Amino acid sequence: MLKEPVQIKNVTLKNRLVMPPMATYKTAGDGKVTQDILDYYAARAAGGNIGLIITEHGYICRQGKAGEKQISFAADADPESLKKLVDVIHQNGSKAIAQLNHAGSAASEAVTGEKPVSASRVILPVTPPMGDGTVPEELTEAQIAEIVQAFADAAVRAKDAGYDGVEIHSAHSYLLNQFYSPLTNQRADAYGGSLDNRLRIHREVIAAVRSAVGPDYLVALRLGGCDYVEGGSTIEDSVYAAKVFEEAGVDLIDLSGGMCRFTRPGHEEAGYFKDMSLAVKAAVNVPVILTGGVKTAEQAEALLAEGAADLIGVGRELLKNPKWADEQLA
């Protein structure tokens, strides 16, 4: 099944292998894609064996910049180097999606020049710590509206650069994840409390992005669906959220962890978020990506065969070995 093509919206992927977003943090600090970054993606795309490459998280506005050397989809984005990045991914038939992110309280003032912000005044419950360790400021409704617009503007920049789609980042403890998780969202207004309220910003971002890129463009969302910790978000929450996203117009759901980030304590098996992806896949009609712990094509096949997902992400193996897909899928 891994080698079977799949159509998502108007985009046909040649197979079901996904290179998930992995931050290289290799810009010169100006958000521009460098030759180093182009070479890194070119080496993985060259064999033409990765159906979909989702590029590393890029910041949508300065306030949401996660690292000094992160790539930019914000106002300072460099359209020419983004086009080159898409071109190297397209060179042998892979498709390209841009992951768009606001880091929220995982950002630090040293990088952004602004006070870190979040859903609530809560320090991120993550190990190792992220951000600058200060209590973030709670976003006002007006500031939330600005962030929603920044996601839409960033999506247009990605579309203009030739990307086949965009992915809204709501995993790994970044801003949208901070709204989703009850561990970090303690708001008393329309953006907090019930799960439906904690997903309000997501619905607004999806609607704004959709209206900016048009009805035919592929919009994905990466959900840190479960925190796997007492009092955190649950698999039931992720099922509910996935249905909300589908209803709101998301074409592809990419699953990962929440406050546990992209690993899961006590689990290293192939497909360690499979309990979540099985539940989500059963509840939605849009395709689902499962990532985490896959080291061989055989393991990816087995996960597809048991219906755990429609596409399988392989991250660290591709990071270590640019020819992993060429060797495994040959």
Ligand SMILES: Cc1cc2nc3c(=O)[nH]c(=O)nc-3n(C[C@H](O)[C@H](O)[C@H](O)COP(=O)(O)O)c2cc1C
């Ligand atoms: C160095 C590194 C950087 C990462 N950067 C991102 C990122 O920018 N956005 C994201 O959603 N996930 C990021 N991840 C998580 C990966 O997309 C993936 O979910 C994780 O590596 C687990 O999959 P694996 O077991 O196949 O490596 C990163 C992972 C690594 C190792």
